[in-house]
Amino acid sequence: MTAELTADDLKAYASTIGGLRPVPVAVTTVHGGRANGLITLSGGPASIIPEAPRLVVSITTYNFSHDLIRDGGVFILHTLSNAAELIETSLEIIRTLGGRTGRDGDKISGLRTRPGVTGAPILLDALTYVEARVIRSLDNEENTFFVGDVVGAGRLNAGGKLDIGAAWTGLGKEWTDAYEHDHEAQIDDSRARRGLPTSHS
Numbered sequence: 105m106t107a108e109l110t111a112d113d114l115k116a117y118a119s120t121i122g123g124l125r126p127v128p129v130a131v132t133t134v135h136g137g138r139a140n141g142l143i144t145l146s147g148g149p150a151s152i153i154p155e156a157p158r159l160v161v162s163i164t165t166y167n168f169s170h171d172l173i174r175d176g177g178v179f180i181l182h183t184l185s186n187a188a189e190l191i192e193t194s195l196e197i198i199r200t201l202g203g204r205t206g207r208d209g210d211k212i213s214g215l216r217t218r219p220g221v222t223g224a225p226i227l228l229d230a231l232t233y234v235e236a237r238v239i240r241s242l243d244n245e246e247n248t249f250f251v252g253d254v255v256g257a258g259r260l261n262a263g264g265k266l267d268i269g270a271a272w273t274g275l276g277k278e279w280t281d282a283y284e285h286d287h288e289a290q291i292d293d294s295r296a297r298r299g300l301p302t303s304h305s
């Protein structure tokens with residue numbers, strides 16, 4: 105129970121995990137003909153077997169993509185390019201997928217895509233992509249860890265991986281302030297799902 109942690113504990117926790125996951129990824133999915141996607145820092149490998157790779161992502165229960173991945177069982181993880189000619193496009197992908205929920209309307213049709221082997225949309229302006237079919241999931245009340253077998257992958261564009269530092273700088277203070285403000289609702293929803301006091305209680 106987090107209430108027993110001191111302010112120093114929380115500070116040390118923040119400095120321990122800070123920077124451990126430096127690369128934002130765009131995750132897309134599809135279910136019942138509805139495609140969607142979001143941005144997450146939670147993407148990573150989930151197997152040590154080189155010829156049979158697996159992926160893991162942690163998706164907040166509050167988010168629309170969570171329900172589509174849970175129900176459709178597929179996702180595609182994309183890295184974004186930091187090449188000078190693509191960085192603004194990469195930032196636009198983050199603004200489009202990470203700035204509002206697909207529950208309020210389609211976010212995918214404004215992006216350049218083609219369907220992957222999973223049927224989920226591959227973002228053609230991303231740097232690289234990996235497609236996965238979910239084999240297990242772990243429901244943690246506030247989020248679900250989805251683990252998938254890799255069923256396809258490709259390189260799409262030039263450049264290195266856009267990291268979160270460059271992304272926050274490029275997105276600008278106005279966008280990041282609005283994001284932090286909107287994010288409060290999902291943090292509160294997560295508190296409620298774990299039986300913790302919310303900012304309104």
Ligand SMILES: Cc1cc2nc3c(=O)[nH]c(=O)nc-3n(C[C@H](O)[C@H](O)[C@H](O)COP(=O)(O)O)c2cc1C
Pocket residue numbers: 128140141142143144145146162163164165166167168169170198201202203204205206207268283
């Ligand atoms: C840098 C960054 C990291 C994020 N990390 C996560 C994450 O780990 N898990 C998650 O579910 N959402 C994460 N989000 C938030 C979602 O991308 C955002 O809430 C999105 O609008 C959800 O869209 P959806 O409701 O259409 O799925 C992150 C957003 C940004 C910009």
